[in-house]
Amino acid sequence: MNAFMDTIWEKIAAAAIALAAGFDTLLMSFDFMGPAALVCLLALLTVLVTKSLNRLIITKRYIELEKNFNHWHDMRQTAMQCEDREKGKALAKNIDQAELNRAYYDYFFEGLLLGLVRKLLPVFIVLSYINEYFQPIRLTERFGRSYIFKFDSPSADPIVIGAVLWYIIALLSTYLGWYLLKTVFKLIKNKADPLSAEPTSEPA
Numbered sequence: 001m002n003a004f005m006d007t008i009w010e011k012i013a014a015a016a017i018a019l020a021a022g023f024d025t026l027l028m029s030f031d032f033m034g035p036a037a038l039v040c041l042l043a044l045l046t047v048l049v050t051k052s053l054n055r056l057i058i059t060k061r062y063i064e065l066e067k068n069f070n071h072w073h074d075m076r077q078t079a080m081q082c083e084d085r086e087k088g089k090a091l092a093k094n095i096d097q098a099e100l101n102r103a104y105y106d107y108f109f110e111g112l113l114l115g116l117v118r119k120l121l122p123v124f125i126v127l128s129y130i131n132e133y134f135q136p137i138r139l140t141e142r143f144g145r146s147y148i149f150k151f152d153s154p155s156a157d158p159i160v161i162g163a164v165l166w167y168i169i170a171l172l173s174t175y176l177g178w179y180l181l182k183t184v185f186k187l188i189k190n191k192a193d194p195l196s197a198e199p200t201s202e203p204a
Contacts, residue, residue, distance in 0.1 A: 147161060
């Protein structure tokens with residue numbers, strides 16, 4: 001059994017190495033952009049992949065857990081609106097203990113697992129690729145320098161930014177830029193159509 005698992009793992013590792021090498025060969029076509037721009041491109045691709053996976057990977061169990069959580073949450077809100085406040089609090093407490101707490105934790109952990117697959121896994125894959133294929137020696141071979149940026153420091157050695165650190169900076173900046181653009185477009189849309197931004201009130 002151990003020999004079989006070792007064989008499977010070796011094949012998976014070999015396939016991953018071959019895939020990374022093929023991607024690196026393809027990426028070499030863009031070496032004219034320079035290492036900083038290439039890493040930024042990888043950060044942008046990572047964000048696009050994670051955003052796409054957020055839409056594509058939604059399990060049936062997650063949808064059911066979300067519906068169950070929303071159901072009991074609405075029930076609790078209804079109980080809290082009871083005219084008898086003490087009775088409402090007691091009903092809400094019973095709902096929390098009986099169903100809502102469990103529904104929340106099931107929904108939370110399912111979302112956490114999905115988040116690991118949809119967000120963290122692509123980030124770690126690209127980070128591992130950069131750590132392997134953008135090592136200082138490889139950067140020197142491809143671009144003539146072993147770093148992305150270097151800043152002179154008057155009191156110590158020069159400050160050097162490598163590929164991994166630059167990828168993290170670029171990734172966080174891309175996520176921030178994505179959020180800001182989304183917010184700006186939403187504000188523009190609401191300004192163009194103010195009626196859609198106003199909550200509709202039902203007659204009493």
